[in-house]
Amino acid sequence: MNAVPAPSTDLSALLASVVRDEIPAGLNSCDPDRFTTEAEHHGVLPLVAEHLRQKSGIPDQLRTRVADAAARGVAVDLAREYELVRCLEALDRAGCAPLLLKGAQLAYTHYPRPDLRPRLDTDLLIDARHRSEAHHTLTSLGYEVADSVTGDWLMSQATYLYRANDAQVHAVDVHWKIANAHLFTDVLSYAELAASAVAIPALGPAARGLSDAHALLLACVHRVAHHFDDEHLIWLYDIHLIASRIDIGAWDRFAELAAARGVGAICRRGLERAAEKFGTRVPEPVCDALDRAATRPADRATAAYLARDRRHVDHVVSDLRALPGWRARAQLMREHLFPSARYMRDVYAPASAAPLPMLYAWRIVRGARRWFMRSPSHTA
Amino acid sequence: VSDPKRFVRVPSAVLSRDLQGEAVLLQLETGEYFGLDETGARIWQLIVEKGNLEAVEAALCDEFDVDAAVASSDLNTLVDELVARKLIEIDERA
Numbered sequence: 001m002n003a004v005p006a007p008s009t010d011l012s013a014l015l016a017s018v019v020r021d022e023i024p025a026g027l028n029s030c031d032p033d034r035f036t037t038e039a040e041h042h043g044v045l046p047l048v049a050e051h052l053r054q055k056s057g058i059p060d061q062l063r064t065r066v067a068d069a070a071a072r073g074v075a076v077d078l079a080r081e082y083e084l085v086r087c088l089e090a091l092d093r094a095g096c097a098p099l100l101l102k103g104a105q106l107a108y109t110h111y112p113r114p115d116l117r118p119r120l121d122t123d124l125l126i127d128a129r130h131r132s133e134a135h136h137t138l139t140s141l142g143y144e145v146a147d148s149v150t151g152d153w154l155m156s157q158a159t160y161l162y163r164a165n166d167a168q169v170h171a172v173d174v175h176w177k178i179a180n181a182h183l184f185t186d187v188l189s190y191a192e193l194a195a196s197a198v199a200i201p202a203l204g205p206a207a208r209g210l211s212d213a214h215a216l217l218l219a220c221v222h223r224v225a226h227h228f229d230d231e232h233l234i235w236l237y238d239i240h241l242i243a244s245r246i247d248i249g250a251w252d253r254f255a256e257l258a259a260a261r262g263v264g265a266i267c268r269r270g271l272e273r274a275a276e277k278f279g280t281r282v283p284e285p286v287c288d289a290l291d292r293a294a295t296r297p298a299d300r301a302t303a304a305y306l307a308r309d310r311r312h313v314d315h316v317v318s319d320l321r322a323l324p325g326w327r328a329r330a331q332l333m334r335e336h337l338f339p340s341a342r343y344m345r346d347v348y349a350p351a352s353a354a355p356l357p358m359l360y361a362w363r364i365v366r367g368a369r370r371w372f373m374r375s376p377s378h379t380a
Numbered sequence: 381v382s383d384p385k386r387f388v389r390v391p392s393a394v395l396s397r398d399l400q401g402e403a404v405l406l407q408l409e410t411g412e413y414f415g416l417d418e419t420g421a422r423i424w425q426l427i428v429e430k431g432n433l434e435a436v437e438a439a440l441c442d443e444f445d446v447d448a449a450v451a452s453s454d455l456n457t458l459v460d461e462l463v464a465r466k467l468i469e470i471d472e473r474a
Contacts, residue, residue, distance in 0.1 A: 050400075074404040075413030078395040082408065115397065165411040 011038040016233055016277045018048050023055055032065040039066065043234030046070045046116045070115075077107075077115035083162055083170035084122055085204050086141060091124070092206035094137040098124040099190070099197055101175065102222060103238065105209035108202045110241040118234070121159065121171035127190045128176035131158075138172065146171070147346045151335030153319075153328055156180055178218060181315060182322035183302050184225040187261045188214060213253040216242040220270035221263055224305045228315075229269065233277060239270050240278040248283070255289040264293025265303035313371040337364055386433045387471040388459065394467050396424065405467050414465055419444070423458055427468065433459065 010026075015038060017024045039045040049070035052058050084104070091098045100108070101124065107117035126134050138160045139145070146159035156177035162170040177185040178193075193214050200207035210218060219242060223235040246254070258267040268290040274280040293299055301318065304310075316336065320329045341356055348359045390396075393408040403421035405414045416424055422443070426436040433455060440451040462468045 071404055071413070071415045074397055074399065075406045078397055078404065078406040078413075079408060079411075082395055113397070113399070164408075167411060 011035065012042060012231065012233065015039055015042055015044055015048060018051050019044055019233065019237060020278055021051055023057065027062070028059055030059075030062060032059070032062045035062060036065050036069050040069065040118075042232055043118050044237065046073050046118060047237070050116060073118055074115040077118075079169050080122070081114060081203070085207075087122075087124075087138065087143075087170075087172060088203060088206040090137045090141055091126075091134060094130075094133045096126045096130040096134050096137065097194065097208075098126050098134070098174075099193055100200060100203075100207060100209040101125050101178070101218065103234075105200065105215065106219075106238050106241065108200045108207075109198070109209055109215075110238070110245070114202075117238075121173045123173045123175060125175045125178065125190055125193065127194075131174075131176055134174050138174070143170075143172065147343060149335070149339040149343060151332070151339075153182075153323065153332040154180070154335040156185060179221065179225045181225045181305075182319040183305075184221055184263075187221055187263055188218060188257075211250065212242055212246045213250040213257065216246060216250075216254050217257055217261075217263070217267065220258075220267040223270060224266045224302075228310060229306050229308075231273065236270070236274045236277050239274040240280045243271065243274065243280050243282060251283055251286050255286045255293075258290055259293035259296070262293075262296070262298035263302050264290045264296070264299050265306060268294055269306055311372050316371065339363075387431055388427060388433060388463075388468045389431055389471045390428055391466065391469055396428075398425075405462075407466050410466060412465060414462075414467060419454075420458060423455060424462075427459075427462075431471065 011030075011034070014024050014026050014030070014035075018027070036045065039048045045066065049066045052063050052066055088098065088100075099105075100122070103117050103119035104122040104124070107114035107119065111117045124134075135145075135158070141162070143160035143162045146161050148159055149155060150158075157173050157175040157180065160172045160174065161168055162172075176190070178188050179185055193210055194208075196211040196214065197208040198211055199205075200209050209215070216239065219235065219238045223230060223232070223239075227235065254267070258264045268287070271280060271282045271287075271290070275282065294303065301321070304314075304318065319332060323329050323332060338360055344356060344359045344363070348354075348363060391407075395406045395408065397404050398421065401418045401421060403416040403424055405416065405424070407413070423436065423440065426439050427433075430436050430439070437448065437451050437455055440446065440455060441448055444451070446454075459468065463470065
């Protein structure tokens, strides 16, 4: 999911209280369309529908509007699940041993039903050495590579799309690092995640996901490294659910990892936000450990991602600083500024014969403005 | 001899999910989905379990305390709709 407009704070609070199983007074005066749109925006529509379904005194129009949208989500999820099992089995046969990440995992390990955790795509992590096998496997299943910028330093993931009946059924993001932002790429490695991975029986014998400590760390890191401390409720609810069932040993491992990998402040922020919205309880020693970690120099660079005035260019500069040497930095800038000719044609001029240099110039001019804009998610 | 129309099966292209009493069905080939309320979901569950509509009808009479004529009428209405949407098939071999 990419940058999205800032949500309405009032409705966000209303939605959070419904997910907390409260029935706020403001619900009766809500515009059903606006409420549903906002619930979708925050990724909590199915959760809200489930809570409203079980309550009395909810305006019929609101309940029906939300329930209809949620039913569509169930159908989408059924089709996605069928495809996901097909992918996992094929990737496993090819020796890729993928790990399910983020919403794709949590939907099956932490939510009562997978459709209660909406997601646009399925995130899988593989060992970087298996990229080629994963590519051949997915394309042989009928998946196509999505249009995207590429580059060894720019992207540590590739998106594959499966379509049927003229509709996109499944999008798979195959990652070989946990994040694209270079400060975060090696916070957790495939090898260590695979070593403590857990089975996900609902998706068959080939399905594995992260342990609770790793899943919590990734949930905290992802919403900052990729979404810049965005207040989307579903990412905070993910954190809440993992934190709600994690045992004390896993809390300790989580806090140790956060300190050792320089993401103490980021993890603290995620837990704080989850507590504000959903009443997440975090053991005091864990809070203390994260607070201590946040004061260390190793945390300074990652904590900068929490600043409310970050611009895209700040992220690029951060990436450049994190890279090992000028050759890599120059390559990253080339990858930013000059994507492949195929990408430029597909995205910028699919039906035009405009010369490539003109398209590159247009991309740079247009992109320059975006690079210096403040992140929209920080206006809320 | 059994009436073949009294036996049905769920095609492999049909997926379903129980939503705590209610249910959603999806036909993968047509891309259509179909929501069932609590009664419909229970009938669906019985169809999947038994495949034999006579047995489903008997179970409905027991569970919902209705007479056979009402159960048969409700069941036939739902079965016709499910067949029309390719969510179940008449089992000709039965």
